[in-house]
Amino acid sequence: MDIITTHTNTDLDALAAMVGAQKLYPEAVMVFPGKLSRNVEEFMALHKDALAVSSLRDIQLEKVRRVVLVDTKNPRRLGKLAEVLNRRGVEVHIYDHHPWAEGDVRGTVEVVETVGATATLLVEKIREQNIPLNPLEATILALGIYGDTGSLVFTSTTPRDVAAVAYLLEKGANLGVVAEFLGRPMTEEQKSLLKSLLLSARRHQVNGVKILLATASVEEFVVGLALLTHTISEIERLDAVFTVVEMEDRVHIVGRSNVAQVDVAEILGPFGGGGHPAAASATIKGAPLNQVAETLMKIIQQKVRPPLTAAGIMSSPVKTVTPETTIKEAGRIMMRYGHTGLPVVQKGRLVGVISRRDVEKANLHGLGHAPVKGFMSQNVVWVTPDVPVAEVQQLMIEHDIGRVPVVSEGRLVGIVSRTDVLRTMHGDFPTRYRAIYSGHLPAAGANISELMHQVLSPREWEIMCRAGEIAARLGYRVFAAGGVVRDILLKAGNLDIDLVVEGDGIALAEALAEAYGAQVRAHRKFGTAEVLFSDGFKVDVATARVEFYEYPAALPRVESSCVRHDLYRRDFTINAMAVDLNGEHFGDLIDFFGGRQDLQQGLIRVLYNLSFIEDPIRLLRAVRFEQRYRFKIEPQTLKLVQEAVRREVLARVSAERLWEELKHILMEKEAGRMLERLHQLGMWPFVFPGVTYWEVQPVLHDLGEAMQLLEEWGFPPGNEPWLCYFIAALHWTEPETARSLCERYHLNKRQTGKVLATLASWRPVLSRLCQRDGVRASELARNLLLLPPEAHPLILTLLDEEWLKERFRQLLLLLRESRPTVDGTYIKSLGYRPGPIFRQALDAVWRARLDGLVKNTEEEKAFVQEFLRRHQGEDSHD
Numbered sequence: 001m002d003i004i005t006t007h008t009n010t011d012l013d014a015l016a017a018m019v020g021a022q023k024l025y026p027e028a029v030m031v032f033p034g035k036l037s038r039n040v041e042e043f044m045a046l047h048k049d050a051l052a053v054s055s056l057r058d059i060q061l062e063k064v065r066r067v068v069l070v071d072t073k074n075p076r077r078l079g080k081l082a083e084v085l086n087r088r089g090v091e092v093h094i095y096d097h098h099p100w101a102e103g104d105v106r107g108t109v110e111v112v113e114t115v116g117a118t119a120t121l122l123v124e125k126i127r128e129q130n131i132p133l134n135p136l137e138a139t140i141l142a143l144g145i146y147g148d149t150g151s152l153v154f155t156s157t158t159p160r161d162v163a164a165v166a167y168l169l170e171k172g173a174n175l176g177v178v179a180e181f182l183g184r185p186m187t188e189e190q191k192s193l194l195k196s197l198l199l200s201a202r203r204h205q206v207n208g209v210k211i212l213l214a215t216a217s218v219e220e221f222v223v224g225l226a227l228l229t230h231t232i233s234e235i236e237r238l239d240a241v242f243t244v245v246e247m248e249d250r251v252h253i254v255g256r257s258n259v260a261q262v263d264v265a266e267i268l269g270p271f272g273g274g275g276h277p278a279a280a281s282a283t284i285k286g287a288p289l290n291q292v293a294e295t296l297m298k299i300i301q302q303k304v305r306p307p308l309t310a311a312g313i314m315s316s317p318v319k320t321v322t323p324e325t326t327i328k329e330a331g332r333i334m335m336r337y338g339h340t341g342l343p344v345v346q347k348g349r350l351v352g353v354i355s356r357r358d359v360e361k362a363n364l365h366g367l368g369h370a371p372v373k374g375f376m377s378q379n380v381v382w383v384t385p386d387v388p389v390a391e392v393q394q395l396m397i398e399h400d401i402g403r404v405p406v407v408s409e410g411r412l413v414g415i416v417s418r419t420d421v422l423r424t425m426h427g428d429f430p431t432r433y434r435a436i437y438s439g440h441l442p443a444a445g446a447n448i449s450e451l452m453h454q455v456l457s458p459r460e461w462e463i464m465c466r467a468g469e470i471a472a473r474l475g476y477r478v479f480a481a482g483g484v485v486r487d488i489l490l491k492a493g494n495l496d497i498d499l500v501v502e503g504d505g506i507a508l509a510e511a512l513a514e515a516y517g518a519q520v521r522a523h524r525k526f527g528t529a530e531v532l533f534s535d536g537f538k539v540d541v542a543t544a545r546v547e548f549y550e551y552p553a554a555l556p557r558v559e560s561s562c563v564r565h566d567l568y569r570r571d572f573t574i575n576a577m578a579v580d581l582n583g584e585h586f587g588d589l590i591d592f593f594g595g596r597q598d599l600q601q602g603l604i605r606v607l608y609n610l611s612f613i614e615d616p617i618r619l620l621r622a623v624r625f626e627q628r629y630r631f632k633i634e635p636q637t638l639k640l641v642q643e644a645v646r647r648e649v650l651a652r653v654s655a656e657r658l659w660e661e662l663k664h665i666l667m668e669k670e671a672g673r674m675l676e677r678l679h680q681l682g683m684w685p686f687v688f689p690g691v692t693y694w695e696v697q698p699v700l701h702d703l704g705e706a707m708q709l710l711e712e713w714g715f716p717p718g719n720e721p722w723l724c725y726f727i728a729a730l731h732w733t734e735p736e737t738a739r740s741l742c743e744r745y746h747l748n749k750r751q752t753g754k755v756l757a758t759l760a761s762w763r764p765v766l767s768r769l770c771q772r773d774g775v776r777a778s779e780l781a782r783n784l785l786l787l788p789p790e791a792h793p794l795i796l797t798l799l800d801e802e803w804l805k806e807r808f809r810q811l812l813l814l815l816r817e818s819r820p821t822v823d824g825t826y827i828k829s830l831g832y833r834p835g836p837i838f839r840q841a842l843d844a845v846w847r848a849r850l851d852g853l854v855k856n857t858e859e860e861k862a863f864v865q866e867f868l869r870r871h872q873g874e875d876s877h878d
Helices: 012-024 038-047 079-085 118-128 135-149 159-170 175-182 188-200 225-236 264-271 289-303 327-337 356-364 389-399 418-426 449-455 458-474 483-489 505-516 563-568 595-601 617-628 635-646 655-666 671-680 693-713 721-730 735-744 749-770 777-784 789-798 802-817 824-829 836-850 857-877
Strands: 002-005 029-031 066-070 091-096 109-112 202-206 209-218 240-247 250-257 274-276 279-285 341-346 349-355 403-408 411-417 477-481 497-502 519-523 528-532 538-543 545-548 557-560 578-580
Touching: 002 012, 012 029, 012 038, 012 066, 012 118, 012 135, 038 135, 038 175, 066 079, 091 118, 118 135, 118 159, 135 159, 135 175, 188 209, 188 225, 188 240, 202 289, 209 225, 209 289, 225 240, 225 250, 225 279, 240 264, 240 289, 250 264, 250 289, 264 274, 264 279, 264 289, 327 341, 327 356, 341 411, 349 356, 349 403, 349 411, 389 403, 389 418, 411 418, 449 458, 449 483, 458 477, 458 497, 458 505, 477 483, 477 563, 483 497, 483 578, 483 595, 497 505, 497 563, 505 519, 505 528, 505 538, 563 578, 617 635, 617 655, 617 671, 655 671, 655 721, 671 693, 671 721, 693 721, 693 789, 693 802, 721 735, 721 749, 721 789, 735 749, 749 777, 749 789, 749 802, 777 802, 777 836, 789 802, 824 836, 824 857, 836 857
Parallel strands: 002 029, 002 066, 066 091, 091 109, 209 240, 497 538
Antiparallel strands: 202 209, 240 250, 250 279, 274 279, 341 349, 403 411, 477 497, 477 578, 519 528, 528 538, 545 557
């Protein structure tokens, strides 16, 4: 015999799940394990003839061979039916939306997933198996989903619940019936219990979370405590509500939570309760009401997590103005940084706020020259760093303001904008200028000094330690920042050291250079310097700064700032980390923007949504870092890439800046993959205008392998490996197009000559190499010498058979080892004056050597003498 059952005090979702389970197990008998909720009682009073549900007394438990459990897996909630689960040979199938908890029964079939209602899981199975539903069944299943999701408004509701309801409506679910049974009036017993609970309610604040705890005692069991708890939650509008009611010989607890910091299922776990983070219940037997309530409060104080506070979402440091700042200047700062308002600070104290609306009004009246003190709002609403975000949200609503300053001990330490609050509510909230990173504060206690010691060379480690000591002596703070931190975390070698100084970066660079006897190259306009060591090693030092762009694609302007702003100006989160090099904090990782997490997950993510608009070169960098580390561009960042490409922002970048980044790409080991990615993202036409990607794609894909093979053979392709890719990218173009691109990127005459020589010669070279018979080695060599070494990878890539590649290798070897030993000095010793005859004779002996006609120095000399006599005889004959 198979039975379908659920928990005692059966609610609408449990009933619906039983009905849904019977569609999957049509031979099984539905069984109520005990008492029903009032809504279910009323529904069954009307529908008992349509729904064949048995009671325990109707079932011969010893004959049960399979139990289908729905909406629970806690044996304590099954009453007498729990005994069946312990019998040998009884199979258990489970369908439940509550998380697993200690003591839960296990089954041979377990469908346990986080959705708003168990009925949703059954609807999905029915839909997958294409099982027909009649309107009554669809209505019952919809009633269960609406009942457990608060008509789809509880925070536990998922898209799957909504999709299930939509499917049920298609099958004829009657929302009128659903509304009738969800909105049943309270009984007199329920009204009396509700009144007692409201009178006994006590409000508590735990870790900034507002909690209500209500207790009551009644002699007889009153159904619907969950409904009453929900009603209290609706009335009081607090973060969480707990009701503790003694009925008959048991104490019943119901919890409802509206915030993530309160997981009521976790809190009621010690009482043997079950549920999910937003709604849970428990029943305790043999314990007095006051004791249960006291224990519950202690658990709440232990389990409630601190809420997200203003400190967790605020922007810091804050861009401010003084009361004397002009309206025009305040507007310019707002435009530059994308702010809609600015705090007004005098001697470190917050004295007002000036909004963009205030600025626009003043400008409208021609008062751009006036100071902001005449237009700012002086009645400033502010909060301390520990105020919960929910309170900040309420302040914004009450006062209709878009930003709230955060003040600590009278000093402005941050600001929370309307966008910051909305992002905590909606996650990906669209704004014109927003942060893309997921975190706001560095991970506590993250110190990587041991990893630094492992990865850095002894000199790099010593330089960082010395920089910290020098900074302390000068009263500065110094940090290693950017790529060096990224590569330490990736355990990569050959690091470029980039130091950021809160203070005078050039002064620290000069002191560091003096300590090592190195030189300094300073750039005072930008507050940067390079410490140049005698062996070519260098350390970059910068004053902590913030860059801003006066218009898209402009070169950045620079202002002094702090390390956070210095990191915020950078391109991607993985490059926006720093390591503290100061005293006891040496090795502390500073990661405001989630860079370490993105490294672990292999993601390339920009810091804010105008990043590519302000500096389009970052589009190419995104591709370079993505392919170098085999990462992925994060989905939101990818959308920003696609939008920037669609706007053709790369067309506004100077050829010099574009070439600087393109050359970096061409020098990478994965250059071929990077170029392919540029094509995929639509950037190829901006970097190689007039060049058809598909014509060169096969070559670019394999070029890196060809370059590596040439290295293994001992024939490195020239001193400029980037030129190999540039030549390969242009080898199918017309000479005019190639020359134009060389001019655009300011290649010098020698480099341009190599590009054009390749275009003119690669086809005949390839044709001769592929000719099987009748071609002398000297002829092949003369053709090959028309190409620069940087074109050799191109030729090797185009040779698709192994014998051709081997022929090419032998030819290169022959060219290197067949150089004649005789030279112009020998010809001069024979009595000839220098002239064209010298070159002709040496060229002839070289070809003879290639073709195997001469093999040693004596034969070379004899060959030259014969060549000269013959040539002299021809001249006499002429």
